Amino acid sequence: MTEDPDVVSRRIAHESLAEDDPTGWFERLYSAAVDGQAVVPWDRGSAHVLLTDWVETARPDGTGKTAVIVGAGTGWDAELIADRGYDTTAFDISPTAIDTAKRNHPDSKAQYEVADLLNPPAEWHRAFDLVVEIYTVQALPIVLQADAIKHVGDLVRAGGTLLVIAAARDDDVADEDVEGPPWPLTRAAIESFTTDDLRLIQLDRTPSPTDPTIHRWRAEYLRD
Numbered sequence: 232m233t234e235d236p237d238v239v240s241r242r243i244a245h246e247s248l249a250e251d252d253p254t255g256w257f258e259r260l261y262s263a264a265v266d267g268q269a270v271v272p273w274d275r276g277s278a279h280v281l282l283t284d285w286v287e288t289a290r291p292d293g294t295g296k297t298a299v300i301v302g303a304g305t306g307w308d309a310e311l312i313a314d315r316g317y318d319t320t321a322f323d324i325s326p327t328a329i330d331t332a333k334r335n336h337p338d339s340k341a342q343y344e345v346a347d348l349l350n351p352p353a354e355w356h357r358a359f360d361l362v363v364e365i366y367t368v369q370a371l372p373i374v375l376q377a378d379a380i381k382h383v384g385d386l387v388r389a390g391g392t393l394l395v396i397a398a399a400r401d402d403d404v405a406d407e408d409v410e411g412p413p414w415p416l417t418r419a420a421i422e423s424f425t426t427d428d429l430r431l432i433q434l435d436r437t438p439s440p441t442d443p444t445i446h447r448w449r450a451e452y453l454r455d
């Protein structure tokens with residue numbers, strides 16, 4: 232590969248977006264990465280540091296509980312949650328991401344599946360004790376985010392927890408001034424995950440350790 236990987240991934244994304252196919256670029260990018268033609272920029276080779284920190288602090292016991300990892304990519308976050316004992320479902324819209332996750336984690340206790348957050352299986356409605364959403368909503372154009380946010384919240388069962396990790400955008404930055412992907416989430420977007428019975432119980436905004444000009448939300452919600 233001679234081109235800068237960030238340039239390649241942006242080109243693939245912009246081609247899909249220009250074709251009015253806002254989610255098609257994920258499969259194109261993951262399969263180009265398998266062919267050595269691109270690098271998946273968010274593939275860290277480990278769980279997200281803010282998820283790891285939450286697990287180390289909250290020390291959740293997943294025994295007898297279910298978890299779902301939204302837009303699970305190549306599986307590192309799912310493995311961390313499955314290792315805490317949760318019966319873990321990890322899904323992604325990209326079949327190649329799911330194949331790569333299975334290849335990365337051949338002894339996994341998680342179930343990896345291809346599924347679309349914007350059209351999830353009916354049996355997932357309010358089915359999970361823990362829902363983990365990291366960087367999927369922000370990877371979708373702003374016009375799709377409200378629908379995606381609603382579908383994420385709908386996965387949480389009564390008494391369950393939703394954890395959202397996303398890049399933060401200041402509320403005074405207008406939608407049209409954001410040249411995604413990604414399209415980071417405003418505080419208003421983070422608050423819009425709440426419903427009458429899904430409450431925001433903790434919200435942190437912290438700088439990225441690699442680039443302090445970028446901030447990340449970690450939001451925790453509880454369904455009554």
Ligand SMILES: C[S@@+](CC[C@H](N)C(=O)[O-])C[C@H]1O[C@@H](n2cnc3c(N)ncnc32)[C@H](O)[C@@H]1O
Nearest residue numbers: 257302304323324325347348349365366367370
């Ligand atoms: C920016 S990546 C983040 C991946 C992973 N959550 C992480 O933090 O490393 C967004 C992921 O969401 C997946 N994705 C995008 N739209 C989706 C949808 N509608 N349903 C399911 N997965 C989706 C992409 O294929 C990609 O793996």
